[in-house]
Structure formats: C-alpha cells, structure tokens
Amino acid sequence: MARTMETPSENRCRECGKKLPPGRSDMKFCCPACKNRYHNLRGSRYRSCRLRVLNALERNHRILERTLGTGFRSMDLMEILSQGFMPEYCSQCRRNGRHLEYVCYDIRYHISAVRVWGIERIESVRRPSSASADP
Numbered sequence: 702m703a704r705t706m707e708t709p710s711e712n713r714c715r716e717c718g719k720k721l722p723p724g725r726s727d728m729k730f731c732c733p734a735c736k737n738r739y740h741n742l743r744g745s746r747y748r749s750c751r752l753r754v755l756n757a758l759e760r761n762h763r764i765l766e767r768t769l770g771t772g773f774r775s776m777d778l779m780e781i782l783s784q785g786f787m788p789e790y791c792s793q794c795r796r797n798g799r800h801l802e803y804v805c806y807d808i809r810y811h812i813s814a815v816r817v818w819g820i821e822r823i824e825s826v827r828r829p830s831s832a833s834a835d836p
C-alpha cells in the first residue's frame with residue numbers, strides 16, 4: 702500500500718482550518734460563509750497595505766516639497782528621517798549613471814549614506830510639454 706503524505710493545508714478550509722468534506726478536489730472552503738470571510742479579510746489587508754504605502758508616499762512628498770520650498774536641494778539623511786521620511790517608499794527608482802535616482806511623484810532625488818541630495822521637481826511630469834488640452 703502506498704503511503705500518501707498528507708499536506709494539512711490541502712484538504713482543510715483556508716479560513717477556519719476545518720477538514721473539508723470529500724468532494725471536488727479544488728474545494729478551498731468548507732462553506733460560503735468561510736469563503737466570504739476569507740475574501741473580505743484579504744481585501745481589508747490589501748486596503749490597509751495600500752493605505753500605508755500611499756500615506757508614506759504622501760508624507761515623503763510633503764517633506765521633499767517643504768525642502769524645495771526652503772530653497773534647499775539636499776538635506777542631512779538623519780534630519781530628513783527624523784521628519785518621517787521613509788526612503789523605502791518611492792514611486793519610481795532608476796539607475797542614472799553611477800547613482801540610483803528616486804522619484805516621488807513629480808520630485809526626483811538621490812540618497813547617499815549621509816544625505817538626500819539633488820532634490821528637484823520634474824517639470825515634464827507636472828506639465829506635459831506638447832500636449833495641449835485647449836480647444
């Protein structure tokens with residue numbers, strides 16, 4: 702007799718963990734209520750993750766914009782971190798020569814070990830040059 706290795710997650714409800722009744726092999730939930738609960742929770746986890754990322758991007762943008770407003774184009778890394786800047790969040794990151802260039806919406810910047818520098822607004826992002834919406 703061949704021994705089959707039982708993988709516990711395969712024949713158990715993904716929501717409550719109860720053993721699934723024998724039936725279709727692609728069954729994932731023991732009942733519609735479990736299926737709904739699972740998808741609702743997953744949706745709310747996604748929404749809170751999305752909100753966390755968007756809030757971090759908004760905060761980063763506010764800080765970069767404030768820095769630009771004071772006429773500076775760089776800031777001490779410790780200083781900007783203390784203001785709540787989260788360097789792990791950006792809307793774009795690309796290699797520009799020797800440096801990694803980060804973008805937060807319409808502001809571009811670089812990060813060294815001690816400074817956030819080269820902070821500048823990307824004009825082409827703010828206002829498309831040739832596309833005119835005028836009638």
Ligand SMILES: [Zn+2]
Binds near residue numbers: 714718719730731
């Ligand atoms: Zn269940």
